[in-house]
Amino acid sequence: MKRVWWAAVALLVAGCGVQPTGVTDGGEAPTGVAPGVTLYFVDADGELRPQQRQTGSLGTISEALSLLLLGPGGSGLRTEIASTSTPRVGVTVEPEVIELVTPLTIDDVTPLGIDQIVCTALSTHVQGGGSRSTEVRVRFTLPTPESDEQRTCPLIG
Amino acid sequence: MVAILLIEDDPLVRRGLELALHRHGHDVRTADTGEDGLREFHASAPDLVVLDLMLPGIDGFAVCRRIRAAGETPVIILTARGDDFDVIGGLEAGADDYVVKPAQPTVLDARIRAVLRRGTGTHGGVRVHRDLRIDTTALMVSLHGEQVRLTPTELRLLLTLSRAPGRVFSRQQLLEEVWEHSYIGDSRLVDNCVQRLRAKIEADPAVPEYVQTVRGFGYRFGPV
Amino acid sequence: MTRRLWLRGLRARLLAAFALVTMLGAAAAVWSSAGSASTALVTSYQQQLTQTIDEQIGAVTPQLTYPPDQDALDQLRAAVGTNTLVIYEDLRSVDGADTDLVTDELRSAVRAENRLATQRITVDGKPWLLVGTPIMITAPDGTRTPSGIEVYSVRDLTDVEREIDGLTMSAITTAALALPLSVLAASLAAGSVLRPVRELRDTAGRLAAGDLDARSPPQGADELAELTATINEMAESVQTSIAAMERMQADAKRFAADVSHELRTPLSTLTAVVEILADTTDEMEPDARESAQMAITETHRLVRLVEDLMEVSRFDAGTARLRVEEVDVVGAVRDSLRARGWLDRVELVAPEETLLRLDRRRLDVIVANLVGNALRHGEPPVRVHVSASSEQVWITVTDSGAGLPEHVLPHVFGRFYKADAARTRTPGSGLGLAIALENARLHGGDLTVDNIDRGGGGGARFVLRLPKDPEER
Numbered sequence: 001m002k003r004v005w006w007a008a009v010a011l012l013v014a015g016c017g018v019q020p021t022g023v024t025d026g027g028e029a030p031t032g033v034a035p036g037v038t039l040y041f042v043d044a045d046g047e048l049r050p051q052q053r054q055t056g057s058l059g060t061i062s063e064a065l066s067l068l069l070l071g072p073g074g075s076g077l078r079t080e081i082a083s084t085s086t087p088r089v090g091v092t093v094e095p096e097v098i099e100l101v102t103p104l105t106i107d108d109v110t111p112l113g114i115d116q117i118v119c120t121a122l123s124t125h126v127q128g129g130g131s132r133s134t135e136v137r138v139r140f141t142l143p144t145p146e147s148d149e150q151r152t153c154p155l156i157g
Numbered sequence: 158m159v160a161i162l163l164i165e166d167d168p169l170v171r172r173g174l175e176l177a178l179h180r181h182g183h184d185v186r187t188a189d190t191g192e193d194g195l196r197e198f199h200a201s202a203p204d205l206v207v208l209d210l211m212l213p214g215i216d217g218f219a220v221c222r223r224i225r226a227a228g229e230t231p232v233i234i235l236t237a238r239g240d241d242f243d244v245i246g247g248l249e250a251g252a253d254d255y256v257v258k259p260a261q262p263t264v265l266d267a268r269i270r271a272v273l274r275r276g277t278g279t280h281g282g283v284r285v286h287r288d289l290r291i292d293t294t295a296l297m298v299s300l301h302g303e304q305v306r307l308t309p310t311e312l313r314l315l316l317t318l319s320r321a322p323g324r325v326f327s328r329q330q331l332l333e334e335v336w337e338h339s340y341i342g343d344s345r346l347v348d349n350c351v352q353r354l355r356a357k358i359e360a361d362p363a364v365p366e367y368v369q370t371v372r373g374f375g376y377r378f379g380p381v
Numbered sequence: 382m383t384r385r386l387w388l389r390g391l392r393a394r395l396l397a398a399f400a401l402v403t404m405l406g407a408a409a410a411v412w413s414s415a416g417s418a419s420t421a422l423v424t425s426y427q428q429q430l431t432q433t434i435d436e437q438i439g440a441v442t443p444q445l446t447y448p449p450d451q452d453a454l455d456q457l458r459a460a461v462g463t464n465t466l467v468i469y470e471d472l473r474s475v476d477g478a479d480t481d482l483v484t485d486e487l488r489s490a491v492r493a494e495n496r497l498a499t500q501r502i503t504v505d506g507k508p509w510l511l512v513g514t515p516i517m518i519t520a521p522d523g524t525r526t527p528s529g530i531e532v533y534s535v536r537d538l539t540d541v542e543r544e545i546d547g548l549t550m551s552a553i554t555t556a557a558l559a560l561p562l563s564v565l566a567a568s569l570a571a572g573s574v575l576r577p578v579r580e581l582r583d584t585a586g587r588l589a590a591g592d593l594d595a596r597s598p599p600q601g602a603d604e605l606a607e608l609t610a611t612i613n614e615m616a617e618s619v620q621t622s623i624a625a626m627e628r629m630q631a632d633a634k635r636f637a638a639d640v641s642h643e644l645r646t647p648l649s650t651l652t653a654v655v656e657i658l659a660d661t662t663d664e665m666e667p668d669a670r671e672s673a674q675m676a677i678t679e680t681h682r683l684v685r686l687v688e689d690l691m692e693v694s695r696f697d698a699g700t701a702r703l704r705v706e707e708v709d710v711v712g713a714v715r716d717s718l719r720a721r722g723w724l725d726r727v728e729l730v731a732p733e734e735t736l737l738r739l740d741r742r743r744l745d746v747i748v749a750n751l752v753g754n755a756l757r758h759g760e761p762p763v764r765v766h767v768s769a770s771s772e773q774v775w776i777t778v779t780d781s782g783a784g785l786p787e788h789v790l791p792h793v794f795g796r797f798y799k800a801d802a803a804r805t806r807t808p809g810s811g812l813g814l815a816i817a818l819e820n821a822r823l824h825g826g827d828l829t830v831d832n833i834d835r836g837g838g839g840g841a842r843f844v845l846r847l848p849k850d851p852e853e854r
Binding site: 018019020021022023024025026027028029030031032033034035038050056057058059060119122123126127128129132155156 | 502517542
């Protein structure tokens with residue numbers, strides 16, 4: 001009989017307060033540090049190629065795209081995006097979609113050039129902790145149906 | 158020769174007692190009902206009546222009351238032993254004594270003689286106590302000069318008590334002296350007789366002067 | 382011990398059981414609700430803290446120089462807040478003293494798993510949440526590698542605990558409120574069960590005390606109502622059979638009374654005539670004389686028997702009445718003996734005078750029966766001893782015979798009981814001792830019998846005890 005009483009009391013006490021625990025898993029660790037940013041250009045065979053730029057940190061998607069628009073520099077790679085005097089891209093990140101507002105018209109880029117933009121944006125997004133299944137909408141300065149298309153990078157995902 | 162009237166309804170008992178009393182020297186007349194008994198009583202004026210209480214018609218109590226109303230003739234009733242209803246009723250109706258049935262003739266004869274014995278014999282003379290005058294020779298009692306009619310038992314009780322004024326008599330003593338009962342008598346006989354006597358000689362029977370009660374012991378005469 | 386006694390009552394046990402069950406139920410409810418509520422509360426608070434830290438780190442990492450220098454670490458630590466420790470290889474950035482609480486267990490888990498880890502600890506009664514995480518480098522293809530930067534943050538959980546305590550207290554209070562309600566409900570339930578039980582008990586008590594009219598009205602249709610109905614039936618049948626028995630007994634007694642009454646008339650005749658017969662026996666032939674003597678003796682015996690029967694009938698009918706007067710017991714006893722001519726055969730040991738209020742005739746009957754019995758059945762000398770205390774008087778009658786056999790003692794006062802089957806013709810009626818006992822009881826006293834020496838050899842001893850004041854019985 002006594003034991004039953006003690007058990008009841010113990011049960012009651014156990015319900016009170018914050019109990020210590022062992023180490024428990026708290027999910028994915030944060031990410032986002034990187035020695036530089038990854039840009040995508042086209043090699044001699046007409047294939048997409050990532051290029052590492054040692055910028056010291058990952059930076060934002062917008063910063064990465066600005067670097068992309070400035071061109072590959074002297075590295076044997078080329079770009080299929082026409083040069084522009086205002087290499088600045090507006091970026092809006094929504095849960096499933098990254099919307100980019102480029103200073104270009106559809107005529108300033110080839111399909112491969114669009115892939116360059118999409119892959120660079122996604123790569124930065126993923127390195128910063130974003131999901132690889134995120135899609136990218138690239139908007140151009142002049143109205144075109146291409147602006148509404150949701151795209152993915154052939155090298156990522 | 159004492160003339161006795163025996164009122165008893167059972168013929169054999171009546172005849173048996175008649176025979177026995179006759180052998181004791183009494184002149185016995187008999188009656189089998191209360192009505193007959195009263196008729197015979199008035200016709201023959203007996204010295205004493207022996208009365209069975211259980212009678213058809215007028216019962217023994219009523220007969221006893223009528224005999225008492227008619228005069229001072231002594232009455233002895235026949236009762237069942239210890240039957241308080243009979244004894245008390247009979248004494249209240251004015252009976253002088255009672256005999257328990259089945260009555261032994263010797264006992265009945267002794268009671269008859271006791272009840273009829275009037276004087277105490279030895280003491281002659283006249284005793285005067287204030288308004289009460291007791292003539293022990295003529296056996297006459299008068300109050301304020303008027304004669305008081307007492308039954309023989311009442312008279313004997315008064316004579317016994319007044320023989321020694323102030324002396325206390327226990328009920329047992331009185332039973333032995335007045336009723337000539339053996340050692341265990343019925344003290345109610347005494348109480349009943351005292352009551353009747355007081356009714357006749359006391360100015361206020363509730364506050365008696367002559368026959369006084371001594372609580373727990375008995376009675377005494379006076380002191381006046 | 383007291384508690385056990387107290388719990389013996391049905392009401393107390395019902396109440397206790399009811400209250401206990403209620404309290405256990407309430408406690409269980411309190412425990413489980415408070416438990417789950419506090420768990421939910423802690424979990425959500427913890428998730429919120431973890432998520433905040435995760436977001437704070439995630440917000441600054443893209444701008445963070447890598448490999449980081451001391452400035453970068455400080456920047457990261459500042460973003461996470463106080464009580465935070467940031468490590469990269471040999472570099473450390475610390476803010477707040479409580480970071481010492483970070484356990485080795487957590488550090489090794491963080492390094493081994495490369496995932497965010499949490500741990501709750503209690504130090505000096507204060508609850509803490511430890512959050513530790515590495516910062517990962519993610520390749521464009523999603524591959525994650527540790528960056529070597531580790532962030533540890535310590536968060537105080539006292540507020541949560543206080544909130545949980547409040548929750549528990551209010552739950553306990555609610556449960557405590559249930560106690561008086563449960564006691565009330567238990568009293569009502571106990572009352573509804575116990576009322577019929579109490580009524581049954583009262584009824585049974587009245588039945589036991591002789592009130593055979595006692596019944597309990599059955600209420601409802603439960604087991605108690607069935608029990609009540611059964612008890613009522615039982616009372617009914619007991620009452621019926623007792624009534625029948627009493628009627629039979631009364632009939633028998635009335636019959637005895639009637640018979641003796643009827644016998645009295647012929648006996649009156651016989652009594653009257655046997656005297657005449659007795660006077661004339663001298664003139665008879667011897668045979669006739671003997672016959673006449675026998676008729677006389679037997680008539681007297683018959684008279685005595687009928688008188689005793691009538692006396693017993695009066696006791697049975699309850700019509701026997703005491704005529705008490707102040708009597709000197711010693712004198713009365715002496716008179717009894719003298720009247721029967723027994724004074725020289727009996728040794729009377731008595732004080733001078735002992736006054737008592739009693740019925741003189743009945744005392745005489747008792748003494749005559751006891752002494753007559755001793756003279757007839759015992760051996761001389763027969764002794765009568767009178768003694769008195771302030772409250773009672775004892776009259777002891779002893780003889781010097783062999784005493785009464787043990788098996789006879791309980792039956793001595795029975796009617797017509799004959800100890801010796803061969804000696805049936807005794808002058809007594811066989812009712813003498815029964816009448817003596819009834820007379821003693823009528824006075825509020827009693828009459829007992831034993832042997833002087835229980836082993837045998839001593840005579841029989843009858844003790845009559847009479848109270849001094851018969852009204853106080």
